[in-house]
Amino acid sequence: MSNKINETIKEVFTEMASALETGTLGPRIKIGLTIDGSEHGLTVMQEAVKLAQKNDNFDIVAIGSQVDWPGIENVVTTCEADNYKKMEELLASGYLQGCVTLHYSFPIGVSTVGRVITPGTGKEMLISTTTGTTSSNRNEAMVLNAVNGVAAAKAIGIKQPTVGILNVDGARSVERALKTLKENGYPINFSESHRADGGTVMRGNDLLEGSADVMVCDSLTGNILMKMFSAYTTGGSYEAMGYGYGPGIGDGYENNILIISRASGASVIANAMLYAYELASGDIIAKSQEEYRLAKAAKLKEVCESLQPKQAVAEQAIEMPAKEIVTSDIAGIDVIELDDAVKALWKENIYAESGMGCTGPIVLISEANHDKAVEILKAAEFI
Template identity: 55%
Template sequence: MSENKAVKQMIGKVFNNIADAIETGEFGKKIRVGLTTLGSEHGVENLVKAAQMAAKSSTGYQIVLIGPKVESHLVQYEANTEEEAHKKMEELLDSGEIDGCVTMHYNFPIGVSTVGKVITPGKGKEMFIATTTGTSSPHRTEAMVKNALYGIIAAKANGIKNPTVGILNVDGARQVEKALKELKSNGYAINLTESMRSDGGCIMRGNDLLAGTPDIMVQDTLSGNVLMKVFSAFTTGGDYESIGYGYGPGIGEGQERTILILSRASGVPVVANALQYAAELVKGNLKEVAKEEFQAAKKAKLDEILKSLTKDNKKAKETEEEVTAPPKEVVTGSISGIDIMDLEDAVKALWKKGIYAESGMGCTGPILMVNEAKVNDAIALLQETGFVAKEKSDC
């Protein structure tokens, strides 16, 4: 009986696909993009409205909702908390039921950060911001070099064959320039662009930000996060992000899931655009592009270049005792207020005391993730060792 039911469902799915293909003129498997609908400062209805708006104009992809049951013609997977929604999202991605997902407040591991996409006000040009959330590396310069690579991956998966790259004039920019030029001289194809200012060079000024001089603007993640907020909400006063495509996909070596991040302040237009961005990345085979770019960069001695940037830090840590992690636990509790440069040391401080911890990025910066039942003990230990202030800084 159950076999007959499965066959009927399969036949029904085939006929639905044929009907869709006849209606749209597009044959083949449709891309499915998920959207979690909990966590927005503007409510569930804001996200549902955006999904429905995107679905009307979508070509070649379908949108599914993950969250509380709502009135909508879109396919829905029920989840009543953000944690449930993220678990369902991961389950659907891993099973292939959806190809990508747009969500909020999702913690990536260290090494993964997101590449946002904005519309620059000077010339209305799209520009990738590399990166906007997450942490590519605890070391600033190493992180920015990785950010450049992540930006190239996102741009290529988004259909730009030879994207131009500029480095924002922030602390560490010249070291990043040197590293990227070395990578290029070793055979990695990187198209460093020239500033619009008369003195040129690949170090970008504020003018280049406004005009969108490069396809990809490289900077540290916290600066990128601020830029995303300014570009997305400068017309609304800040509490409603109305322009752009959101904070983008988490990219990093070994990152298999296509998960894009939104701010909790993202408005309907940004959410709709983020869904489109996700579909374009899936269509452009983001995961395969990432593998190819990492392989090409490593062939051009990326690892050696990154090691040279962090060798002074590593020398200082050579004499440190080795700490073994306690048995792994489910880590759903988060602790913020730790400096990014101290994050890994804080993890080891907890390990020494038998508390399993992992590092990650939360809504306002670096976080430690521990078992929910051990949050208070972990905070007390971190306060004793000077990693956090006496009062907990909630995210």
């Protein structure tokens, strides 16, 4: 029997085995990897490919320099810039179902959902987001990042992912916005902080423990977190842990492109290819379209519009009321809105001071004025 016939038989049986395992019949999923540009050279790319080949559920296509790696298809390009063009062509044609690459520029409205292994418990956690810009408005971006993170989680098989909001500037506004979406019918499941006082807003301890399936933050913070989670055991020059910076996701975006860093090591790159395969298997494009459909039905546009900057109360000439002893506090106010919240109470002749509690910014008022102050701040959408 000729070698060609043997290879054909092997391919048929491989496809049959894959169909039995996945429940689908058809060509195997192909995941691309652009192999040029790493700070660690082609050696780390080859090592990553060998690690990824241990998972026999998908084929790997190396895009870039000419290489001769066993079992790997090689699409040769002339330069690093051509790698991106070829990757886009192969994705658009359907030849690739996903691709892992370095430093790709996504359009505004698209950002990436990273995936890490938390050191406190060994639990996996998605960080949404880590590169790209979902919106030029930070708080609006974080609301959209929550939708992106849920889409990624569902695509990799987490049916009801829990969502936490990292305690960065804007967290309380984002929390209110997401809770409004939920009240309007968007099916989001909030996580609970592992700290004693609980709540949806997550602290540093929750990052280490993986208190949520999806941790929502702005992309700059997420990028730093990815680098810390992936390289804290190596000193920083070699990213050794996790799955990389993840897929670009956004409303209407239809490519499964995942980002790694030039400092990413072999295990991270291999995991990124596995992540790409899981996203392709879970149809990330359909999942993200469905999440945005649900969010829009829950008045996503109106919720995001409510997050646009309001005219600062501070611009008005408001006289401070007579000073009182303040022994009661109101939490849940963004630090960037704290002074405006205080002045909103002054405007209603309630003495208030700004402060910082154990869990974040607070407004201090007298016990007698507590309930009325809460009503005023709620009406003004500070809490």
